[in-house]
Amino acid sequence: SQQGEEDPQALSIQEGENATMNCSYKTSINNLQWYRQNSGRGLVHLILIRSNEREKHSGRLRVTLDTSKKSSSLLITASRAADTASYFCATVPFSGGYNKLIFGAGTRLAVHP
Amino acid sequence: NAGVTQTPKFQVLKTGQSMTLQCAQDMNHNSMYWYRQDPGMGLRLIYYSASEGTTDKGEVPNGYNVSRLNKREFSLRLESAAPSQTSVYFCASSGVRGETQYFGPGTRLLVL
Numbered sequence: 007s008q009q010g011e012e013d014p015q016a017l018s019i020q021e022g023e024n025a026t027m028n029c030s031y032k033t034s035i036n037n038l039q040w041y042r043q044n045s046g047r048g049l050v051h052l053i054l055i056r057s058n059e060r061e062k063h064s065g066r067l068r069v070t071l072d073t074s075k076k077s078s079s080l081l082i083t084a085s086r087a088a089d090t091a092s093y094f095c096a097t098v099p100f101s102g103g104y105n106k107l108i109f110g111a112g113t114r115l116a117v118h119p
Numbered sequence: 120n121a122g123v124t125q126t127p128k129f130q131v132l133k134t135g136q137s138m139t140l141q142c143a144q145d146m147n148h149n150s151m152y153w154y155r156q157d158p159g160m161g162l163r164l165i166y167y168s169a170s171e172g173t174t175d176k177g178e179v180p181n182g183y184n185v186s187r188l189n190k191r192e193f194s195l196r197l198e199s200a201a202p203s204q205t206s207v208y209f210c211a212s213s214g215v216r217g218e219t220q221y222f223g224p225g226t227r228l229l230v231l
Contacts, residue, residue, distance in 0.1 A: 023168070051220065105150065110161050
């Protein structure tokens, strides 16, 4: 079964607006990662946040992690048409030797010019 | 560096046929992974290899076998393809367990 669940499943915004995607998971984690997938392509790593971190920034990306609520959010500020893609959260469970990434079903983001 | 490469890009099989999906990475990573992605879903782990010489089952291993040929190469074999194995298959690698994974471009497989 999948660990993470993203919300919303789909998001449509205008260029310049901010996009927020949420991820919830079930078990204790070592870290949580966000990936982007452009249509028909492989996944690209965006950002990793560890279980002892609460917030992390990378360019226009801001990720938060609330381990008490088992949830994370990805904020993309000042979105661009090129941000149109699917975004996945993936967790590394605390058990299992850190060998596995467990993915959610993703949020499809459409940014309109 | 090419990163993670996969062959073929696209394949059509008939039910019962066999095939091997190839994956290679040039980043000197220890760990390699095979995932499948079905429409509207995230990736599900089929098999992984934490280091050269070891392989382990993931979430959905039934119907598949893997070989970690050397540090660079990790192949996925379908012995007797079934329509339920129609999917997009991604190979990935990581230098450190549990850290960033680098993905190949995927292989689209259609089983008729």
